[in-house]
Amino acid sequence: MGKTTTTINLGAALVELGLRVLLVDLDPQGNASTGLGIEVEDRTYTTYDLLLGDVDLPEMILTTEIPNFHIIPATVDLSSADLELMSNEKRSFLLHDALRQPAIEGLDYDYILIDCPPSLSLLTVNAMVAANSVLVPLQSEFFALEGLSQLISTVREVRQTANPELRVEGVVLTMHDSRNNLTHQVEQDARDNLGDMVFRTVIPRNVRISEAPSYAMPVLDYDTTSRGAIAYRELAKEILDRHAATNA
Secondary structure (H helix, E strand, O other), X not given: OXXXXXXXXXXXXXXXXXXXXXXXXXXXXXXXXXXXXXXHHHOOOOHHHHHHOOOOHHHHOEEOOOOOEEEEOOOHHHHHHHHXXXXXXOOOOHHHHHOOOHHHHOOOXXXXXXXXXXXXXXXXXXXXXXXXXXXXXXXXXXXXXXXXXHHHHHHHXXXXXXXXXXXXXXXXXXXXXXXXXXXXXXXXXXXXXXXXXXXXXXXXXXXXXXXXXXXXXXXXXXXXXXXXHHXXXXXXXXXXXXXXXXXX
C-alpha cells in the first residue's frame, strides 16, 4: 500500500472538503484508473495521448462516481512512452506543457494529483517537472528509507536542472502498525532524519484500505468510518493547514 492508494484516497478526502481534484494516472499499470472504477474499454484517450498525442485536454478527462473528482486514465500503452519520449527534445517538459494548456484554467481544479510509475523513469521526471511538490508515501518497512534517499536526490537534481520551484511536500508513513517494533523504528528514523518533513498523520495498516480497490472505490466511500478513511481525512486536513500557513 503506497503511492496509488494514497493518491486515490487523498484525492477523495480533498473532494470531501469541497475541492475539485484532477488525478493524472501516469502509471502504465493504470491502477489508479481501475481503483476509481474506470473500465479499460472506456479509456479512449489516456495520459499517453496527453504526452504524445494531439487531443484536446477536456476530451481526455473522465468523471468518476465521486462528484468533482476527475481523472485522465492510463493503460499499458503508456509503458512504451519512455522509448518514444527519448527522441523528443522537449521530453522532460511534455507533461508540464500539457497541464498548462489554456483549457485547464476553465476547469477550475484546486489540486492536480499525479500518480507516478513505481520506478524512477522519464515518466517520473515528467511528473516532477510538471509538479509544484512531491508527496512521498513511505512504507513502514526495513528498506524504505534507502529508496527515499534516492528519490530526494532525484528531486534535488530536477530542481537544479528543470524545475527550481519543486519541493518535497512531505513524507507520509503508510502501512503503519503500532503493535510492531519495526514500524516504530522506521518512524523514529524518519522523524530523526527528516524532522517536520514527516507528516504527523500516519496511515495505518488497515484491511479496509486493502479491500477498497477491488470494489473500485476509495476507502472513504467503501467504509467511511474505518481507521483508514479517518487517517486519509486527517492527512488532507494537515496538507491544507500547511498550505494555509505557507500562504499566510
